[in-house]
Amino acid sequence: MSKGRTEGDSWGPASSVGATATMVAASRALASQGRDALLDDPLADPLVRAVGLDPFVRIIDGEIDFDDDPLLNRKTRTEQITVRTRFFDDFFTKATNDGVRQAVILASGLDTRAYRLRWPAGTVVYEVDQPQVIEFKTNTLAELGANPTAERRVVGIDLRDDWPAALRENGFDVTQLTAWSAEGLLPYLPPDAQDRLFDNIAALSAPGSRLATEHVPDPHAFSGERLQRITERWQRFGFDLNAADLFYLGERSVVVDYLTNHGWQVAAHPAKELYARNGFAFPDEEMAAFGDMSYVVATLR
Numbered sequence: 317m318s319k320g321r322t323e324g325d326s327w328g329p330a331s332s333v334g335a336t337a338t339m340v341a342a343s344r345a346l347a348s349q350g351r352d353a354l355l356d357d358p359l360a361d362p363l364v365r366a367v368g369l370d371p372f373v374r375i376i377d378g379e380i381d382f383d384d385d386p387l388l389n390r391k392t393r394t395e396q397i398t399v400r401t402r403f404f405d406d407f408f409t410k411a412t413n414d415g416v417r418q419a420v421i422l423a424s425g426l427d428t429r430a431y432r433l434r435w436p437a438g439t440v441v442y443e444v445d446q447p448q449v450i451e452f453k454t455n456t457l458a459e460l461g462a463n464p465t466a467e468r469r470v471v472g473i474d475l476r477d478d479w480p481a482a483l484r485e486n487g488f489d490v491t492q493l494t495a496w497s498a499e500g501l502l503p504y505l506p507p508d509a510q511d512r513l514f515d516n517i518a519a520l521s522a523p524g525s526r527l528a529t530e531h532v533p534d535p536h537a538f539s540g541e542r543l544q545r546i547t548e549r550w551q552r553f554g555f556d557l558n559a560a561d562l563f564y565l566g567e568r569s570v571v572v573d574y575l576t577n578h579g580w581q582v583a584a585h586p587a588k589e590l591y592a593r594n595g596f597a598f599p600d601e602e603m604a605a606f607g608d609m610s611y612v613v614a615t616l617r
Contacts, residue, residue, distance in 0.1 A: 328448035329367045329426060333504050333562055337425030337449070338364055339555070340500060342372040343397035346390060349376075354398040359428040359462055366456045367426075371554040380554070388549055395596045396603070403590060403611045404499050405433060407528040411495035412436050416526070418494045419466075420444065420483070422513070423475060423501040426453055435466035442488060444479055447472030475501075476509050480516045490520050498529040507568035518578060521616045531571040531584055531610045540565065571612060580614035587611065 329338050345360035347353065364372050374380045382388040408419055408429060417439045421427055424443035435441065441464070443450065450472040473482045484490070496517050502510050517527060543559040550557050575582050587609045591598040603609075 328446070329363075329452050330369055334425070334446065334449055335369065335555075335557055336500075336504075336562065337423075338367045338369055338372055340397065341426040342375050343393050344401060345376045347394040347398050347401075354394055355401055357401070357428055357432060359431060359457065359460070360426070362460055363426045363428070363453065363456060367452075374554075385549060385552075392599055395591070395594075395599075399587065399590045399594055399596065400499070400611075402594065403585070404497050404528055405429065407497065407526070407613060408433060408495055411526050412439055416493045416495045418442075418489060418492045420488070420494060420496045422496065422498045423504070424453075425449060425500075427499075428457075430464045430466055430468040431457065431462050433465060439466040440469060440487070441466045442469050442471060442483060442486065444471045444473065444475065444483065446474060475505065475513060480520055483520070488520070491522055493522050494520070494525040496521070496525070496527040498527070500530070502530065502568075502571070503563045506564045507566050509564075510568055511574065514574060514578065518580070518616060523616050525616045527575070527580065527612075527614045527616075529571060529612050529614075531612045533570055533572070533608055533610075537609075572610075575612070575614045579617050581617055582612060582614045584610040584612050 328334050341360045342364050344355055344357045345364055347355040348357045348360060361376055364376055371380065382390060382393070411419070412435060417436065419435075419439065420442045421429060422444050424445045426449075427443070430441040430443060450470045454470060469486050471479065471482050471486050473479045498513065498517075502513075505513060514527075521527075540560060543563060543565075546559040547557070550559070572582050572584050587603065588598045590611060
């Protein structure tokens with residue numbers, strides 16, 4: 317069983333928070349399967365297989381059946397990850413179409429955008445994550461013969477540490493417009509670290525820079541009871557994870573309010589709206605555990 321979070325804890329793609337990144341990659345792999353695939357992420361499948369966690373490999377091979385689970389069944393999972401992935405893909409595409417040539421993917425995990433998006437010439441993409449995660453993904457994709465479609469620079473550091481200094485040491489230019497993503501990240505940070513994350517992003521950003529992240533208006537949305545239900549689902553299908561050990565609980569800043577009060581112009585896109593835009597019916601009951609979530613694009617004034 318996983319252990320609770322501790323100060324300075326670290327992980328690779330097969331343990332702790334890293335295993336949830338592999339879970340997300342497994343969902344992208346599922347959504348990329350078949351003639352009617354919802355996504356086009358050909359690297360997700362081999363990355364999951366390289367991590368080697370049996371439940372996730374069995375998922376993408378169709379050997380684990382979630383059809384009787386309203387949250388984990390294939391349709392719910394693939395539509396949810398499609399809405400999320402397309403939102404962040406479109407965010408980076410629009411930013412670079414508007415002339416932004418510097419992108420930062422925070423907690424990049426097994427994200428493959430540096431390899432699969434069509435980045436304009438001259439774009440530099442920074443990936444920031446735990447050193448073990450960065451090393452694993454870089455080496456695995458190199459062995460697969462995959463090449464980045466932009467200049468990819470990796471920064472192996474914990475986001476609770478002085479990652480801004482590490483980013484600058486790797487050539488980050490604070491005078492350039494930047495597109496930032498913090499996808500699926502915030503609940504894994506202590507509440508004060510979430511505030512510091514946004515403060516650091518603002519300090520590193522030229523006016524007009526953009527940020528994409530998620531917003532849950534209820535600061536208690538990830539309650540102990542909800543996390544217990546998530547854990548029970550995971551463990552029923554062989555996932556050796558305890559959600560309560562991975563998430564930092566306690567009241568935290570509301571994302572839209574915090575960004576608005578700290579110099580950002582914020583546009584929140586409710587998940588229900590994005591489901592409809594993608595042609596999906598919103599699964600009210602299944603998504604209730606995540607509260608009234610929105611996806612956010614913010615521009616620094």
